[in-house]
Amino acid sequence: MTSLRVQGGFFLARKGTKGCSRSKGRSWTPWPWSGPLRRIAHEIVERNRGTQQVVLVGIRTRGVPLAQRLHRHLQQIEPHPVPVGAIDITLYRDDLRLQKNRPVHATSLPCPLDGKHVVLVDDVLYTGRSIRAAMDALTDFGRPQTIQLAVLIDRGHRELPIRADYVGKNVPTARNEQVRVLLREVDGEDAVLLVAGEPVPRTQGDA
């Protein structure tokens, strides 16, 4: 059974499990991204009193294009250019022992982080373990004044004392559901996918 959920302007497709006659068809709907990202950009400007000391750091894979989109929204509010970086957390993960090798990708930070307000950007906030790893990685590059967290979707089920400062959308989920964010830059289209049941293999990145 496939059903479409519409929540406050966000279109989320809920894809059926076993026995679904349409399981081969793609049953999600494009999500109007710009709204929540624009709001988050305003919140970043307000909280940091401008963007002078702000650095955006996307978590690979899908946090990176999201950080770049956020950067474009910030530019429309404050012309001051905000540095954008990318961080790969593979070498800092706590679950390396549990799974097969992940390819490691480049970490590139545009400037020293000492004294900056670093906004980590990721697509989905779930257990909080990726964010823990990202914070460990960031502190190896310097001592930011603050580390803040912006996510497109907070799906709950935290396993660590971590919360987001900026949330595009809270989406209540069950643990056995999968939340997938697809981005044009990586996946060829923008969509949020809510899949019930078994984990679906994915080529790169993780929630």
Added chain:
Amino acid sequence: MTAIDFRGRDLLGMAELSAAEIRYLLDAVPPFKEVSQRDIKKVPTLRGKTIVNLFFEPSTRTRTSFEIAGKRMSADVINVSVATSSLSKGESLRDMADNLAAMQVDLLVVRHQVAGVPHMLARYLSIPVINAGDGAHEHPTQALLDLFTIEERLGSLRDKTVLLVGDIANSRVARSNIFAMRKLGMRVRVCGPRTMLPPGLERLGVEVSSDFDEAIQDADVVMMLRIQRERHGEVLFPSPQEYAERYCLTAERLRRAKAEVLVLHPGPINRGLEIAPEVADGLASAILQQVTNGVAVRMALLYLILGGS
């Protein structure tokens, strides 16, 4: 085709690897090079893993490189050198390996003057073994760092011509490189005195020459090999002066090569014997870049073998 996975595997030689596996290893390296460029050159990935460097031959570069690589990945690295080991009390290699394994070591890096020792230990032990040079047989991590350096400087490997010069017969660096370069579609030419060229090189798809001035002309890479005086049981050339006369890479010889030629040497270098100081320190030389890349290559390898379960 199954996915390439190095977890728990040995790395004994380039002869055993497929072109796709070599490609996979090379592609894994760049992020680890970036770690070495940070202020804090350490990631927590291999916390709790123990690596033993077991070196039966003198080595500064390779042993230090493995040690630094392990430590940058947060593994504990222990160096055992033969002079201070219990082998000098008459213990057999096998008993020594048993004892190391009984201490829950996670990986063994072995260098030995006899070809095949790392292979023997790898068969015998359940933990992964990396060959850091066995006799005149193989030195796979050196070949990987050479290939990585060539690709970094020249942009690609395929169809590039590499000239290896010197004591080919006694060189494990040459053997590992020849195996790997042929698999990756590079042209390999070797040059040296006839006494230093083993028979059967053509079967490996290698061009053989004894005229350095001619062989260098269209080479993209010139890899000079060290004259290993300690390995020569017999005299392979009349005198160092005569060898240098014909096979030393001088600035004058280098001018015969392509303008953008790359000069490599696995080290340690004998200045004035196989390479002139002004060439070793010149713009075409990537000798120190090789050393830098060696650490990154070994970090990547340790990650791929010891990372994951």
